[in-house]
Amino acid sequence: MTKEKEFKRSDGRALDETREIKAKVGIIKRADGSAMFSFGKSKAIAAVYGPRVLHPQHLQNPEKGILRCYYDMTPFSVSERKRPGPNRRSSEISFVTGKALEPVLQIQNYPNTVVDCYILIVEADASTRCAGINAASLALANAGLPMNELVAAVSIGKTGDHFVVDLSKDEEDFTVMKDGKEIKAATDIPIAMLSRSEKISLIQLDGKIKASELKEAIALAKKTCKKIVEIQKKALKEVKNN
Amino acid sequence: MEISTVMKKRIEELISKGKRIDGRDLEEFRDLKIELGVSGKAEGSAQVKLGDSEVIAGIKLDVVEPFKDSQDEGVLIVGAELSPLASDRFESGPPGIQTIELARLVDRGLRNSECIDFKKLCVKEGEKVWSLAVDIYPINDAGNLIDASAIASIAALSQAVFPEYKDEKVNYGELTNKKIPFTNLPITVTVYKIDSKFVVDPTTEEEDASVARVTFTFTYPNEELHSMQKVGEELSESEILEMEDIALKEGKKLNTKISNLLKKA
Numbered sequence: 001m002t003k004e005k006e007f008k009r010s011d012g013r014a015l016d017e018t019r020e021i022k023a024k025v026g027i028i029k030r031a032d033g034s035a036m037f038s039f040g041k042s043k044a045i046a047a048v049y050g051p052r053v054l055h056p057q058h059l060q061n062p063e064k065g066i067l068r069c070y071y072d073m074t075p076f077s078v079s080e081r082k083r084p085g086p087n088r089r090s091s092e093i094s095f096v097t098g099k100a101l102e103p104v105l106q107i108q109n110y111p112n113t114v115v116d117c118y119i120l121i122v123e124a125d126a127s128t129r130c131a132g133i134n135a136a137s138l139a140l141a142n143a144g145l146p147m148n149e150l151v152a153a154v155s156i157g158k159t160g161d162h163f164v165v166d167l168s169k170d171e172e173d174f175t176v177m178k179d180g181k182e183i184k185a186a187t188d189i190p191i192a193m194l195s196r197s198e199k200i201s202l203i204q205l206d207g208k209i210k211a212s213e214l215k216e217a218i219a220l221a222k223k224t225c226k227k228i229v230e231i232q233k234k235a236l237k238e239v240k241n242n
Numbered sequence: 243m244e245i246s247t248v249m250k251k252r253i254e255e256l257i258s259k260g261k262r263i264d265g266r267d268l269e270e271f272r273d274l275k276i277e278l279g280v281s282g283k284a285e286g287s288a289q290v291k292l293g294d295s296e297v298i299a300g301i302k303l304d305v306v307e308p309f310k311d312s313q314d315e316g317v318l319i320v321g322a323e324l325s326p327l328a329s330d331r332f333e334s335g336p337p338g339i340q341t342i343e344l345a346r347l348v349d350r351g352l353r354n355s356e357c358i359d360f361k362k363l364c365v366k367e368g369e370k371v372w373s374l375a376v377d378i379y380p381i382n383d384a385g386n387l388i389d390a391s392a393i394a395s396i397a398a399l400s401q402a403v404f405p406e407y408k409d410e411k412v413n414y415g416e417l418t419n420k421k422i423p424f425t426n427l428p429i430t431v432t433v434y435k436i437d438s439k440f441v442v443d444p445t446t447e448e449e450d451a452s453v454a455r456v457t458f459t460f461t462y463p464n465e466e467l468h469s470m471q472k473v474g475e476e477l478s479e480s481e482i483l484e485m486e487d488i489a490l491k492e493g494k495k496l497n498t499k500i501s502n503l504l505k506k507a
Contacts, residue, residue: 028327028328028382029294029382030294030330030383031382043281045327045381046327047327049330070334074298075321076283076300076375077300080302118326118327119327120325120327122281123280
């Protein structure tokens with residue numbers, strides 16, 4: 001038996017298997033669009049308000065509307081209570097999330113306006129930015145905004161020698177023993193893809209892989225995002241017309 | 243006030259006839275739903291729906307140094323976040339007075355009702371005590387977030403258990419089956435004055451049309467009053483007493499309702 005076949009993920013999933021995915025659209029009545037998306041225990045909710053006139057006026061763009069994303073975690077979403085409010089990590093995630101979603105919005109049709117997208121992590125077990133992007137993509141569609149395509153995101157990981165789909169916290173903290181020391185051996189590669197053009201609207205990497213391996217990670221993401229888009233479409237069809 | 247004058251007038255007219263825009267009686271709460279354990283990393287959590295208003299509350303425990311003036315007592319921290327996710331009226335940024343007041347109201351209700359036995363949260367006198375952090379996140383504002391937040395907080399507290407504490411370290415993944423010392427539910431009811439009548443559990447529009455509100459926190463069955471807060475125009479003594487009567491009576495029903503829901507949840 002090769003080493004490849006002996007490898008088991010900590011929760012018994014196949015290497016290319018995501019955790020259980022749940023998606024629900026229209027969960028926040030007050031918002032113009034909203035959705036919940038979860039990978040296993042990682043659960044994100046998103047609300048979209050707009051397009052609305054952007055204030056202060058000097059921020060307005062007469063040529064197109066602006067998308068603003070805000071990523072935030074509840075203090076009780078992680079093991080040790082997180083101080084409420086934004087920090088450097090959440091600010092960066094907000095920024096890249098906006099960039100991941102913007103390409104699909106036909107925002108040029110809404111000059112001088114803003115679309116605000118708020119993402120809240122209710123429970124965190126890794127891959128929260130991907131859950132957030134998936135929820136936000138649904139919320140934007142639910143808000144009735146014209147979109148060229150959907151956005152789906154998944155975190156591809158490398159634990160030890162193996163590429164895996166949808167890293168959990170356990171896997172993110174994966175370590176190996178080397179020279180009698182425990183060293184971190186997990187790489188996290190969140191990737192967001194556009195559903196039709198299959199272009200990449202977000203890619204980040206933290207850890208260590210071989211340069212030649214990036215291709216494999218992207219191929220895995222492409223395959224998985226296709227499945228996620230199907231779940232997103234189903235959730236959008238299930239929304240009650242009220 | 244952000245509603246139109248026409249809407250305000252309509253609400254006032256209806257209320258003067260003892261009716262409400264959604265068909266409820268003046269002293270009638272909307273449907274209440276409680277879901278427990280909505281966030282697994284929290285030591286206790288709850289999602290409460292009061293009509294269309296929706297609030298999530300989570301409890302996190304930690305071991306900290308006690309305050310100088312209470313060396314053998316645990317610590318309670320209540321925080322709220324009125325995220326713009328929940329309403330187009332909320333804005334990002336540092337907490338405003340509405341957020342601070344909400345957290346303070348819940349905090350005072352919990353503290354004054356002595357529903358938490360702080361002495362039982364002592365690990366080692368003068369050195370280590372448990373801290374309880376209650377974080378309140380409204381996710382849809384359809385009115386009366388004060389009462390909804392108070393309900394979410396007590397629901398989450400009623401479920402909260404201690405994490406394992408070993409070798410001076412909290413093992414967050416390992417929950418014990420020991421519940422935190424939380425007994426007797428403090429029940430918060432806010433009575434709103436609209437025109438010259440009183441209502442409970444207003445919708446956003448009714449909140450906008452109101453001229454004053456008084457929040458009461460009671461415990462039952464002893465019918466003790468533990469905290470009050472009045473906001474808005476001045477009220478006469480008889481008005482305050484009438485509002486107290488309404489809150490006490492509605493709180494009693496709410497207490498039964500919450501207790502039953504918590505048993506089933």
